[in-house]
Amino acid sequence: MAGTRGGLWLGTQGFAFDEWVGPFYPAGTSKSGYLEAYARHFATVEIDSTFYATPRPSVVAGWRERTPDGFRFSAKFPKSITHDRKLDGAQADAEGFVRTMQQLGDKLGVLTLQFAYDFTPDLAPRLDDFLGRLPKGPRYAVEVRNRGWLKPDLGEMLSGHGAALVLQDLFYMPKMTWITAPFTVIRWLGRRSNIEHFDRIQIDRTPELTSWGQRVRQFLDDGIEVYGYFNNHFAGHSPASLRQFETILSQIA
Numbered sequence: 001m002a003g004t005r006g007g008l009w010l011g012t013q014g015f016a017f018d019e020w021v022g023p024f025y026p027a028g029t030s031k032s033g034y035l036e037a038y039a040r041h042f043a044t045v046e047i048d049s050t051f052y053a054t055p056r057p058s059v060v061a062g063w064r065e066r067t068p069d070g071f072r073f074s075a076k077f078p079k080s081i082t083h084d085r086k087l088d089g090a091q092a093d094a095e096g097f098v099r100t101m102q103q104l105g106d107k108l109g110v111l112t113l114q115f116a117y118d119f120t121p122d123l124a125p126r127l128d129d130f131l132g133r134l135p136k137g138p139r140y141a142v143e144v145r146n147r148g149w150l151k152p153d154l155g156e157m158l159s160g161h162g163a164a165l166v167l168q169d170l171f172y173m174p175k176m177t178w179i180t181a182p183f184t185v186i187r188w189l190g191r192r193s194n195i196e197h198f199d200r201i202q203i204d205r206t207p208e209l210t211s212w213g214q215r216v217r218q219f220l221d222d223g224i225e226v227y228g229y230f231n232n233h234f235a236g237h238s239p240a241s242l243r244q245f246e247t248i249l250s251q252i253a
Helices: 031-039 057-065 079-084 091-107 121-133 152-161 206-221 238-250
Strands: 008-013 044-047 072-076 108-114 139-143 164-170 183-190 225-230
Touching (some): 044 225, 072 091, 072 225, 108 164, 108 183, 121 139, 121 152, 139 183, 152 164, 183 206, 206 238
């Protein structure tokens, strides 16, 4: 099972996909049973719904109660913070979001600030200040979608705050290997226009996964804790992509 090798946590981006019933979830699995079914196979998941709003405390408590010991949830900050306000005047809401997610206790993985292309490098002082004010304790990661950010200054900033740079497999972004914290986050995203259904692999990503496997093996050898999450749009069916990656990684000495 992913997550049992110490520093490696592999999962998918989201778990509530009806098209997974049959190919991944047993036939007849109800929506209310998706999470329990998921947690029988993988040890971590990135929650997608937090991008749209901070969840109710009761929902977070339910996630914790419905998963086994050792399971971990990662999540994105709400887009009202990262996209709508671009961090401006969003500190109180961010602190509220973090407090809510901290109810997961030791099941909390990484909280990611994912930014859109229009979050530009001139906002670096704002990001620096924002990271410095976040509650201490959780692991934080930053995902940029604008190449202009990818300069040494960003790495230095993130290192100073103990935050990770999200390493993406996204069609228009370079494949980075920067390590700025004792952990890293990899998000295999793909391209939305390439995938229509989420029930099976539709694109052969073996070359990309082999390359990523070599990177991840090096990270693990260097003592870096790795959180990796697959999107359905990467190849068509993220549980299958995850399993393929596990197989590839196991074959790399």
